[in-house]
Amino acid sequence: MHQKEIKTDMPFLSIKDLKVEYKSDGQIVHAVNDVSLQLERGKTLGLVGETGAGKTTIAKSILRILPDIGSHIANGEIYLEGENLLKLSENDMRKIRGNKVSMIFQDPMTALNPVLRVGDQIAEVVSLHSDNNNRAEHEKRAKEMLEIVGIPAERYYAYPHQFSGGMKQRVVIAIALACNPDLLLADEPTTALDVTIQAQVLDLIAELRNKYNTAMLLITHDMGVVAQVCDTVAVIYAGSIIEYGTKQQIFKHPSHPYTIGLFGAIPDMNEDEEWLHPIDGLPPDPTNLPQGCSFSPRCKFATDACRKEAIGMYKTQDGHDCRCCCIEAVMKGED
Template sequence: MTNLLQIENLSVEYKTRRGIARAVDNVFLNLEENKTLGLAGESGCGKSTLGLSIMRLVPHPGRINEGKILFNLDESLIFEGGSVEKGQIDLMQLDDNQMRAIRGRKLAYIFQDPMTSLNPLIRIGDHFTEIIQAHEEDVKKDEAINRGEEILETLGILPERITDYPHQFSGGMRQRVMIGLGIALRPRLLIADEPTTALDVIVEAQILDELATLKKQFNLSMLLITHNLGVLAQTADDIAIMYTGRVMEIAKTESLFEDPKHPYTQCLLKAVPDVRKPDKTLAWIAGAPPDLIDPIPGCMFRPRCEFAMEICATQPPPLEKLDTGQRVACYLYTKGVSKK
């Protein structure tokens, strides 16, 4: 299998008044074609920043410090004033125009809050025209609207509602419109940042179903960012667990749930309620994550970890591949470390 997306050594920093916060710290990730990679973690772990870095849209005062974002482009893109060659490209090396040609066309992004992600003064149809004409300049407005109507129909929205304004739609329908805009140009990679968190559970289930269908229909690969492990269990092929800007564990979905390796993953799974197992006792992790502006040396989970050892306070543990296939950043699995 080829990698559609390969992130190497990515770091993102936010310059705040109190100091510099490393929101994404030395991250390596791979996403294979036609797979869904789940990116999970709690608030402030850097998962959204990571998603936005791939689009190179980290908001001010954030900045990508170093790293490569390698993307496998399936066709050369030619646009007014430039072009991008097909093949494996490093998104970090593209200029603003090249990046813009890729955004929306090859990489699509869906934001958390459908209520605020559409321009309230622009009709749904014009949202479609805009994105289509931004990438295919010779498409006429009528044709763009027709394509928009087809997409709405696929998503179960009456095509005549294309002339409506966003406020005339319910939350679930707006998120469907967002998804529709996302897939309008048949992108290769869909990044969905908490796409269902703002929605009610029934609509959430409907949208997750629709995303799965679309993924098959359009051969999409997906990066699904969420704090909800239940959502990932149903949709992801692989899951990466993040904590304080670092990837703690990457594993196949089944093995992550059956045999979590990192102590943080283990604790997290014990804390997740399961509606099918009402008698499960929920655990919690005492304490809170360390301040990113004032990071601690070594493993950031150490103060909350019951297996913490001396070595954990020295260097951050590297992400290493185990014989069982998982990748874990924890000294418990490093050979030659005495487990005291």
């Protein structure tokens, strides 16, 4: 057994310089590049970005459930309560998964086993993470969880196909929360749901988070969901965090040209506009990232300096970082 090193002066969750690579067809896909972030108990961090930006990969790295073949964490440290998860043995890791950290997956339709009763699926998770073998107690806990997510306990004996999409997603949440995790990784938990159901589920998640002081990493591409649920926001582009700050800072003073473009591309609910303002071009090929700033080929402020070398994080305000070397020009251009 190796010595467990526990650092005490650390935030609840702290990721440092995480770098994840996939191998595909002999090429290296740079999925996550030098991502660092912190999260405190009871807070919610939103990871925002487009398809393929590497959001889900970050969450999967925390749980260490990346596919074995072809992917590996090339660099970085992930500390949960001061303990480096990447150095734990698989056995120790299994105790963390579901117990301390659990994940809600995007698609509620496929996350449940269709031939098992929903209640039993919750009870199973409870029993896997409890010391005793008292079946009745696990069942009681499962019924409690159903009630918490707003499903009557008598639906314990129902099968997944008898539930609507929103109810299935609530069952998935019940499973994720059954062991009172300290950290919840929610990967697009409401994307597959209708807006009226989404509102219910988001409310539920927020309520449970406040009740149990759970830390949450919310992955989404929907700025509206972020505005509603998150405390801090990290905007991801091509595997790197390009802007990081509190919700107020990001929504009131977006500083990176990509973040600004992202807000500009959403049709406004309150104002009429003839044309939308799309970001020109496409996200870069992750096997072949451009030199320097990865957004530079689509950026109207880009200079030669942007295309030369990797761009560091610049502080625009306390706690508001932005990976852009032309912030001043961007700010002027915006006015």
